[in-house]
Amino acid sequence: MPELPEVETIVRDLRPEVVGRRFLRASLSHDDVLRGVSRRALLHGLAGARVLGLTRRAKHAVFSTDRRTLVVQPGMTGALLVTEAPLVREARQYAVLQVRMDDGRLLIYRDIRRLGTLLWLDQTSWDEYSLGIGPEPLDPAFTPRALGRALDGSRQAVKKVLMDQRRLAGVGNIYANEALFAARIDPSKEARRLTPADRARLHRELGRILRAAIAAEGTTFRDYVTGTGEPGSFQLELLVYGREGEPCRRCGTTLSGTHAIDARSTVFCHRCQR
């Protein structure tokens, strides 16, 4: 499930493949991934557009072009790939968007469950959209104080606040679970009740884990692949996510699981995280 490290990996892999390329013809297999743009406007807009840059914002891959900006949010099962060979059957079945480029290769957005979304925005709309997203946790400007501001005043569970894209960019269920375990914070603790020491540890561990996950090219549980089609390897380093009922790597206590926070699977050590 592409969160910040996964989308960062995809963007780094694809940037040299697409920047400077011109899009030729595009096709779309399903309309239900579009938000605020019609099939016709998207396909017509993409045809002939030159890619000026590819960046990441939160969990979005952002293709800026000499026309509008193509924003891809992979959701649960989305993947972006560049391919030269014709698509094999499995790949073709889930290829939602296919864009022929001027070097003959295809840029593919593949999404099995289609919980991902595609946007086609002008500069002003993209700026506004981006302003509605919280700070980037790997930005040098994201200090412990900035994390404090994201958590301040919220009576919600700290885990839910970490995953709230309006407050903080790019953190989803996997990395929220992992960061809270590493920082030894109970995921259900009210965000506003974190002590300064809690916040300092959470800031440090969140940054450390996101960087380590990028170095590992992301976490592959099911469908996620990098921009080159390879699985990531951070699943080998997960300490709590997916480990409910298994022993805590720190103290050996059986890890607990709950769906009480925002109906998302939460795994934690009730002994280490208080």
Next chain:
DNA sequence: ACGAGGTCCTGCGAGC
């Protein structure tokens, strides 16, 4: 403002 719950979407694994 907050929590709870529904919606989208499909593959997968459990259970019968």
Next chain:
DNA sequence: TGCTCGCAGGACCTCG
């Protein structure tokens, strides 16, 4: 073996 059902969940929505 073949079926149904619940679950996975990011973002967004409505309701109370």
